[in-house]
Amino acid sequence: MVLLLYNLALLAALVLGSPWWLWRMATTQKYRAGMGQRLWKPRLSVGGVAGGGERRPLIWLHAVSVGEVLAVSRLVQELTGALPGYRIAVSTTTRTGQELARSRFGPDRVFYSPLDVPWAVRNYLETLKPAMLILAETEFWPNLLSGCFRRGIPVVVVNARISDRSWPRYRRLRGLWRPMLSRLSRVLAQSETDADRLKAIGCEASRVSVEGNLKFDVRAGALEGAAELLKQQSEGLRFVVAGSTLEGEEAALIEAWPKLLEADPNLVLVMAPRHPERFNDVASLLKASGAGWLRRSAWPTHQAGAPRLLAAGEVVLLDTIGELATVYSLAALAFVGGSLVPAGGHNPLEPAQFGVPIVMGPNYVNFRTIVEDLLAHGGLRIVEKCELAQALIELLGNSAQAQAMGAKAKVVFERQAGATRRCAEAVKKVLASELITERMT
Numbered sequence: 001m002v003l004l005l006y007n008l009a010l011l012a013a014l015v016l017g018s019p020w021w022l023w024r025m026a027t028t029q030k031y032r033a034g035m036g037q038r039l040w041k042p043r044l045s046v047g048g049v050a051g052g053g054e055r056r057p058l059i060w061l062h063a064v065s066v067g068e069v070l071a072v073s074r075l076v077q078e079l080t081g082a083l084p085g086y087r088i089a090v091s092t093t094t095r096t097g098q099e100l101a102r103s104r105f106g107p108d109r110v111f112y113s114p115l116d117v118p119w120a121v122r123n124y125l126e127t128l129k130p131a132m133l134i135l136a137e138t139e140f141w142p143n144l145l146s147g148c149f150r151r152g153i154p155v156v157v158v159n160a161r162i163s164d165r166s167w168p169r170y171r172r173l174r175g176l177w178r179p180m181l182s183r184l185s186r187v188l189a190q191s192e193t194d195a196d197r198l199k200a201i202g203c204e205a206s207r208v209s210v211e212g213n214l215k216f217d218v219r220a221g222a223l224e225g226a227a228e229l230l231k232q233q234s235e236g237l238r239f240v241v242a243g244s245t246l247e248g249e250e251a252a253l254i255e256a257w258p259k260l261l262e263a264d265p266n267l268v269l270v271m272a273p274r275h276p277e278r279f280n281d282v283a284s285l286l287k288a289s290g291a292g293w294l295r296r297s298a299w300p301t302h303q304a305g306a307p308r309l310l311a312a313g314e315v316v317l318l319d320t321i322g323e324l325a326t327v328y329s330l331a332a333l334a335f336v337g338g339s340l341v342p343a344g345g346h347n348p349l350e351p352a353q354f355g356v357p358i359v360m361g362p363n364y365v366n367f368r369t370i371v372e373d374l375l376a377h378g379g380l381r382i383v384e385k386c387e388l389a390q391a392l393i394e395l396l397g398n399s400a401q402a403q404a405m406g407a408k409a410k411v412v413f414e415r416q417a418g419a420t421r422r423c424a425e426a427v428k429k430v431l432a433s434e435l436i437t438e439r440m441t
Helices: 001-026 066-082 095-106 118-128 141-148 167-172 174-181 191-202 226-230 249-263 276-289 324-330 364-376 385-397 399-415 419-440
Strands: 058-062 086-091 110-112 131-137 155-160 186-189 208-210 238-245 267-273 294-297 301-303 315-317 331-336 358-360 378-380
Touching: 001 131, 001 141, 058 226, 066 086, 066 110, 066 155, 066 419, 095 110, 095 364, 110 399, 118 141, 131 419, 141 155, 141 174, 155 419, 167 191, 186 191, 186 267, 186 419, 191 208, 226 399, 238 249, 238 294, 238 378, 249 276, 249 385, 267 324, 267 364, 276 294, 276 315, 315 419, 324 331, 331 385, 358 385, 364 378, 364 399, 378 399, 385 399
Parallel strands: 058 086, 058 131, 086 110, 131 155, 155 186, 186 208, 238 267, 238 331, 267 315, 294 315, 331 358, 358 378
Antiparallel strands: none
């Protein structure tokens, strides 16, 4: 009955909202990307063959966007090595997540997730015939879950969490969620708070465990791409890296930039907006500011194929996907965005892994547990927008303090490692349990 009501409400929303959706698809690339397959069936070759010539069963792992793809990257590698008899395929919802997943895992293992409408979910499950569905974080879609349960497909949730922002909504609707969530095979929570919340809304207590945050296991590889280029062309300049910035934060950074240069003229600012559709807007802000700047995607050259040296005081607009993590490794100081504006903040672990001192604004509800851990150990500083310039200047001018902050941030990062291995072991146990059940029946 609950599923019927959900589908009726979903159908009404699709019909009533269709003019808006059609307009957005006509005018915005991200709304068109993958829509054909999301409404019908996946574009994925399911004929993976093992060494003996038999078709391998498929494990479907769903990661919504860039953050989730980064979080599960090592898990995909771990499962690929630990389960050679299975094929691991990854779906995403967003275009940027799709691009990053294709570059990390290969296009033959990546596809768009279905819209949660009955016919699309049915087509996906009948085409893929997954041996297991793994959901990253809390992507609970009623038709997808129901379709898996009807077919006896185990569903495991990794890196599970319920944010402070989402918790009141989940709690109000726990009576609707309980019948579905109680059938999940395993729920691997990030923290005790997340585990308690997941059990409160219906997850079976015996199947919920705290395994840690996969993002603590994300390790950037060797310098390549933008990071390698920046290092080669900087000749001793110091980098301030502002990552995952949102509207309002770039303007604050541009306003603070002349003050930072007065304190240290040998700086370069790398600015990485969170959303690709805002790259041009940020470029317009930089152009209007009068500061020297350049785009990562169109690096100016002295001659063909030879990037020119960066000049002190320049701003680099990092208008590419998937390069921010390694660029943080060059930073003398990092600002993590989404935090000066009421957006809940973004992930401070990316700079923490390199021992980089971190500054954030006061809005960090999306990463509250991580931020509070870093704060408790002195690995991060929280500032209001009006304090941003002064805080950056203080840390840039006090190398001993900055290095100590960075070292403490790295200790927090390293201390929390191991979630990937624990999640992989849990997935293997569920698969083994399913095989035993099949043999008994």
